[in-house]
Every structure is written in C-alpha cells, then in structure tokens.
Amino acid sequence: MQVGIIGATGFVGSLLGQRLLDRGDHLIILARNVSKAQGMFPTAAVVDWQDDRSAAEALQRCDTVVNLAGRPIADPWNRTVKAEIYHSRIDTTAKLIALLAGLDRKPQVMVSASAIGYYGSSETEQFTETSPKGTGFLADVCQDWEAKADGAESLGIRLVKLRIGIVLDRGGGALGKILPLFQLGLGGILGRGTQWFSWIHRTDLVNLILFCLDRGDVRGVLNATAPQPVTNSQFTELLAQQVKRPALLPVPEFALKLALGEGASVVLEGQKVIPVRPIESGFQFTYPQLEDALAAICR
Numbered sequence: 588m589q590v591g592i593i594g595a596t597g598f599v600g601s602l603l604g605q606r607l608l609d610r611g612d613h614l615i616i617l618a619r620n621v622s623k624a625q626g627m628f629p630t631a632a633v634v635d636w637q638d639d640r641s642a643a644e645a646l647q648r649c650d651t652v653v654n655l656a657g658r659p660i661a662d663p664w665n666r667t668v669k670a671e672i673y674h675s676r677i678d679t680t681a682k683l684i685a686l687l688a689g690l691d692r693k694p695q696v697m698v699s700a701s702a703i704g705y706y707g708s709s710e711t712e713q714f715t716e717t718s719p720k721g722t723g724f725l726a727d728v729c730q731d732w733e734a735k736a737d738g739a740e741s742l743g744i745r746l747v748k749l750r751i752g753i754v755l756d757r758g759g760g761a762l763g764k765i766l767p768l769f770q771l772g773l774g775g776i777l778g779r780g781t782q783w784f785s786w787i788h789r790t791d792l793v794n795l796i797l798f799c800l801d802r803g804d805v806r807g808v809l810n811a812t813a814p815q816p817v818t819n820s821q822f823t824e825l826l827a828q829q830v831k832r833p834a835l836l837p838v839p840e841f842a843l844k845l846a847l848g849e850g851a852s853v854v855l856e857g858q859k860v861i862p863v864r865p866i867e868s869g870f871q872f873t874y875p876q877l878e879d880a881l882a883a884i885c886r
C-alpha cells in the first residue's frame with residue numbers, strides 16, 4: 588500500500604512509519620519540515636505539507652491516509668498555546684479534507700487521531716465509544732477535530748477516528764518526561780492520585796492503527812486505550828516497582844497548577860475509558876495490563 592502520513596515525525600508516527608516500512612508498504616509523508624522527515628525516513632517520499640499542489644499530488648497516490656498531526660499539549664497553557672493546540676488539529680484536518688475533496692482518485696481509508704479528552708473528566712463514570720461528549724477545552728477541541736474528519740465519510744472514504752489515551756513508551760510522550768524522575772527516586776502521585784489514567788502502550792496503538800487500515804469493516808469511533816485503566820496512585824506504585832525506586836514525593840495540586848496553568852487539568856483530572864469497539868472487533872492487545880507494559884518499557 589501507499590500510505591500517506593501527516594504527523595509522521597511524532598512519537599506515534601515515527602513508530603507507525605517504521606512498522607509500515609517493515610511490512611513492505613510505501614510511505615508518503617506530508618510534513619512541515621521536509622528535511623527533518625526525510626532524515627527520519629530516508630526511503631520515504633516526503634512532501635511539503637505547506638505546498639498545497641504538491642500535497643494534493645501526493646495524496647492522489649495514497650491508498651490510505653493516517654492523520655496524526657497536532658501540537659503537543661504538555662506545555663503550560665496560555666491563550667497562544669491553546670490556540671495552537673486547537674488550530675494545529677482542526678485546521679490541518681480541514682485542509683486535509685479539502686485537498687481530498689479535489690482528488691480524482693481518493694484513498695480508500697483515513698485513520699484520524701482524536702483523544703479521550705472528548706469525554707471530559709470523571710472519577711466515577713466509565714466511558715465507552717457511545718458516551719456523550721464531556722465539557723472543557725479538550726472536549727471541545729476533540730469534538731471539532733472529529734467533526735472536520737467526518738468530511739472524509741462524505742467523500743466516500745472509510746473513516747476511523749481513534750480516541751487515543753495516554754501513550755506510553757520510552758523516549759517520548761508522558762513517560763518520556765516522568766520516567767527519568769522516577770528512576771532518580773523523585774516520583775510520586777500527582778494531586779490526590781484518585782484520578783483515572785487511561786493509557787495505551789505505543790506498540791498497541793500502532794498495531795491498532797494497522798488493524799484499522801487493514802480491516803475494511805472497521806469504521807467510526809474506537810477508543811485507543813488499554814482494557815485496564817488505572818488510577819494515578821496505581822500507576823505511580825507500578826512504575827516505582829518497575830524502576831525499583833521509592834515514589835514518595837507527591838506533587839501537590841497547587842504546584843502543578845502553578846507550573847502548568849489550566850493545562851494541569853490534563854494530569855490532575857482523568858477519565859476511565861474502556862476500548863469496547865477494538866475488543867468487539869477482535870483486536871488483540873499485546874499489553875492489556877499496565878504492569879506488563881511498564882515491564883517491557885523499563886526492561
């Protein structure tokens with residue numbers, strides 16, 4: 588297959604690209620920084636995403652498209668950062684749909700990222716793919732992001748929207764930031780520790796994207812989270828066990844709010860998300876349990 592990827596240089600896209608190449612697919616990368624993307628994927632066709640004509644020509648050659656673009660959300664939020672979080676997702680997806688609409692030959696399938704922030708936060712509720720949208724900035728971003736992606740369906744392209752949980756692996760994402768602290772014995776619960784933490788191992792997320800590309804009968808929303816979410820306290824305890832260090836330094840709520848502003852909600856609040864549709868579709872998780880996922884990552 589000729590697979591187009593937007594966001595291929597990121598934490599998820601870099602592993603996805605490698606896995607696609609390993610299985611013999613061809614990559615067409617639409618990137619903002621062509622030389623960076625070409626350096627990461629020397630054998631891929633890399634196209635400047637800002638050049639509409641080249642981007643359209645490249646998309647015309649794609650059998651499938653994966654949309655993973657989005658500015659990271661972990662920086663302290665201010666008005667500018669929030670605008671970038673929003674526009675990097677919504678405008679990119681809108682542009683992708685506009686370009687696809689103009690093609691004579693369209694891809695058969697588009698897998699588009701969304702996030703579990705769609706559901707808002709709760710310590711008592713459990714969310715599945717049929718749960719309603721929650722409240723808050725990230726819920727609004729996810730709703731608009733998914734609404735733009737829906738344009739693919741209207742073009743006759745099979746669309747899969749993945750509400751992605753916290754992606755865990757070495758060298759990036761949430762764990763890339765906290766693993767070094769835990770290894771120094773400087774880990775601890777965040778806030779009260781009772782907030783839910785719906786996670787997924789990066790390998791499982793990439794396997795799920797491949798599953799969605801390959802399985803012609805899968806469409807609509809799928810929760811991309813492991814079947815067994817944990818609380819922040821449980822996560823802290825399991826990670827401390829894996830790195831064999833104590834995690835006795837709780838980070839109080841006020842300190843996180845001071846450091847991250849409104850963005851502290853991402854770590855202080857959570858949601859318990861169950862991947863009902865991947866399980867029903869027959870997707871097999873390599874790491875259904877956090878203990879095994881962390882053991883593999885910390886090995």
Ligand SMILES: NC(=O)c1ccc[n+]([C@@H]2O[C@H](COP(=O)([O-])OP(=O)(O)OC[C@H]3O[C@@H](n4cnc5c(N)ncnc54)[C@H](OP(=O)(O)O)[C@@H]3O)[C@@H](O)[C@H]2O)c1
Nearest residue numbers: 594596597598599618619655656657658675702751753754
């Ligand atoms: N990692 C997680 O825990 C997690 C959780 C939930 C949802 N997600 C979603 O899954 C997708 C992939 O996640 P990831 O962790 O791989 O993301 P990432 O590493 O932060 O970046 C993904 C890509 O987005 C593009 N990008 C960055 N800033 C941008 C901007 N200002 N405007 C347009 N594009 C920009 C970059 O691609 P180029 O430089 O190549 O153009 C980057 O490689 C994202 O949409 C993310 O929101 C991730």
